[in-house]
Amino acid sequence: MAGPGGRMMAGGTPGERSMDFKGSSKRLLRQLAPERTALWLMLVAGVLSVAGAVVGPKILGRATDLIFAGVVGRQMPEGVTKAEALAKLRADGDGGMADMLSGVAFTPGRGIDFGAVGEVLLLALAVYVVAGLLMLVSTRMSIKVINRTVFRMREDVQTKLARLPLSYFDRAKRGEVLSRATNDLDNIGQTLQQSMGQLINSLLTIVGVLAMMFWISPLLALVALVTVPVSVVVAARIGKRSQPHFVQQWKSTGALNAHVEEMYTGHTLVKVFGRQEEAAQGFREQNEALYEAGFKAQFTSGMMQPVMFFVSNINYVLVAVVGGLRVASGTLSIGDVQAFIQYSRQFSMPLTQVASMANLVQSGVASAERVFELLDAEEQRPDAPVTGKPRDVEGKVALEHVSFRYEADKPLIEDLSLAVEPGQTVAIVGPTGAGKTTLVNLLMRFYEVTGGRITLDGVDIASMPRAELRAGIGMVLQDTWLFGGTIAENIAYGATREVTRAEVEAAARAAHADRFVRTLPDGYDTVVDDDGAGVSAGEKQLITIARAFLSDPVILVLDEATSSVDTRTEVLIQKAMARLAQGRTSFVIAHRLSTIRDADVILVMEDGSIVEQGMHEELLVSGGAYARLYAAQFAAAVAEVD
Structure with a gap:
């Protein structure tokens, strides 16, 4: 299902938006900048550790030389020099053996020096x-x-979500946003955990091993490097082919999460209208898309390791053959060749590891780009410098030639003016889509006016901090919202200060909620989840x-606030609202006109304009x-009775 904005929807093909792998990778690395000290310590420890691991084979090669020299020396007659022993071998026609032993530091007649x-x-x-400890x-x-970095990124995402305008969430699917804030961040953390340390260690190992290889034998080092261009070309081509599939994999993950979240929250409607098969079919399609993208991404990138192993084995054979010839000529000792073969393995292994990590890195960078897209989304305009605010808020509201449009080419409200005195109850009625709720959203600064201004006690609300403006406005919506917690905690959520249980219960009695709350197993300590399971829609309201x-509040906004309660409770709530509204400016959006008979002024809206106003x-x-x-x-009421 496409959203009106389109940009945040997670469907599409890998070519829908080419991924900026290089730019996103650099930006992800910049997230590590605050940890410079720890990074330098990690790098120094890594360098010293790799240095120890690289020197190890050379030391073991020295042990091999000592053992081989002892074996050779024991077989030689005692009392002659090395030169005399080699000359005798050549005189006996064994020049090849003499050449090989010329590079061995043996003493004739002396065995192994244990x-x-x-x-x-x-x-x-x-x-x-020491290398292991480092x-x-x-x-x-x-x-x-890595954990500190991901911690900061989670905080950045949470802060960003709080700064995004309501229009962003109107366009984006909730499951898609949640997927970016959870799955993608988790994937970034796992990618960094599994690749960063190993990647640094592999690169350091390549440099260290290469230095030791050139030290031992420049010729063998050049032979070992013959296969490197092949490895680079293979890694680059496979990485280029697999990257679009990783991008699509995480887009498909977001789309699947959005579908699951949508079907779960609306499962009652799905069953009521018998749409289980359509919902299941939609899930199968999204699941299939994720399977295809995931399979292609993993299969393509998975080709990397076997190909790199093949190249590594070719490298091993070349080094063994050329090294054997160098030993036979006496140019290298057996210990040096042994060390070199170990180095060739150590050299090939990091290359293979780096190549095999390509799928992890590509997957992590794909997730990073999705998170960065969220972080780069346009925020609501910051509060302007405070140029004035009401000294004592009385609740006088004025709309002066207000215009507003959700889309630039589709006007909704044009040149709307209205004055509401403190303590007045203003009812707003009209057909669906007339702009009633939009008017309230403009008053709350969920959206900004595109023309004119709205004032509170003579002060333009655009010059007031949003938090301060909204602190003085109480709002009850038709769509109720509860969080996971006790009923007492849910009621206390509306207070800007610490409140006592007595105050919570007094508010519940005023709203006629006390009676049903006390019938629950744990009363005010009954735990409800974010869907309000265990209480009815009317009780949630x-x-x-x-x-x-x-x-x-100073200003009270009621948007169909009694739509889910029965008639008797509605009458009680209307009386309670009347008490609450005394001395407060109230805006009441209502479809049932019988509920707003006593309003001080009734505004009738059509197509974003006030076409009538007056008393009932x-x-x-x-x-x-x-x-x-x-x-x-x-x-309609008469028809229902009939």
Whole structure:
């Protein structure tokens, strides 16, 4: 289902919006900037750890040379020099063996020096232990950096959601927004945890091993580097093919979450209208799209590791062959070749690891871009510098030539003017889409006027902080909202200060909610969830009305506030509202005209304009739009009785 805005919808194809992999990657890395100190400590520990791990094979190669020299020396006659022993081999026609042994530091007649071998092995053990401890420090710092970074990103998203205008949530699917704030952030955290430390370690290992390889044998090092261009080309081509599929995978995840959330919150309507099969079919389609995108992304990126292993084995064979020839010529010792073969493995392994992490990195960057899109969304305009505010808010509201449109080419309200005195009750009636709720949204500054201005006690509300403006306005909507918690906590949510249980119960009694609350198992301590499970729609509305009572507002806004209660309770609430409205400016949006007979002024709106205003009796006598609305409702009521 497409949303009116379109930008936030999660469907589409991989080519719908090409991902800025490079830009998003840089921006994600910039999120680590506040952790510079920890990053430097992690890097230093990593460098020292890798240095120890890289030096290790060279030390073990020294042990191999000592053992081989002892084996060779024991087989040589005692009392001759190395040169004399090699000359004898050549004289006996064994020049190849003489060339190979020329690179071995043996002493004829002397066997293996186990003391020297033991010292070398202890040194290697110490180096590896220190390298392991340093890697532990590096890993700990990496985890600390990543968790702090994701913590800050979660805070940024939460803060951003609070700054987004109502129009953003009108366009976006709730499940899609939730997916960005939960799934995508979780994926970023997992990606950084699994790739950042290992990636740094792999890159350092490549540099360190390469240095040791050139130190031992520049020729063998060049042979080992022959396969690197192949690895780079393979990684680049596979990464380029898999990236669009990762983008689509997370878009499909958001779309599936939006569908599930929509079907779950509206499951009653789905069953009432027998749309279970359509809902299931929609789920299957979204699930299939996620499966296809996920399969293609994982399969394409999964090709990386086997291909890189194949290239690594080719590298191993080349090094073994050329190294063997160098030993045979006496240019290299067996220990150096052994160390070099280990280095070739150490060199290939990080390349393979870096390549295999490509799917993780691509997935994480795809999620990062979705989070950055949310963070970059246009915010509501910040509060202007406070140029004035009412000294004592009395509740005088004036609309001066107000214009408003949701879309630039579709005017809704044009040149609307209205003056409401303190303590007046203003009822707003009219057909659906006339602009009644929009008028209230403009008063609350959920939307900003596109022309004219609205004043509170003579002060333009655009020059007042939103929080201060809304603090003086109590609002009860037709769509009730409860959070997971006790009924007492839900009622107390409307207070701007700490309130006592007695005040909460007094507000409930004023709203006629006390009676049904006391019939619940735990009374005011009964826990309800965000869907209000356990209480009826009318009871939820009573709780929200009690919340408005407790807020003690200067201006009261009631948007069909009694639509879900029975007739008897509605009469009681109307009386309670009358008490609450005393001395307060009240705006009442109503469809049932019988509920606003006693309003000080009734505004009749059509197409964003006030076509009539006056008191109930006056408007009936005039025979205009209000009279027609009233007659239509009266006829409908008679038809229901008949």
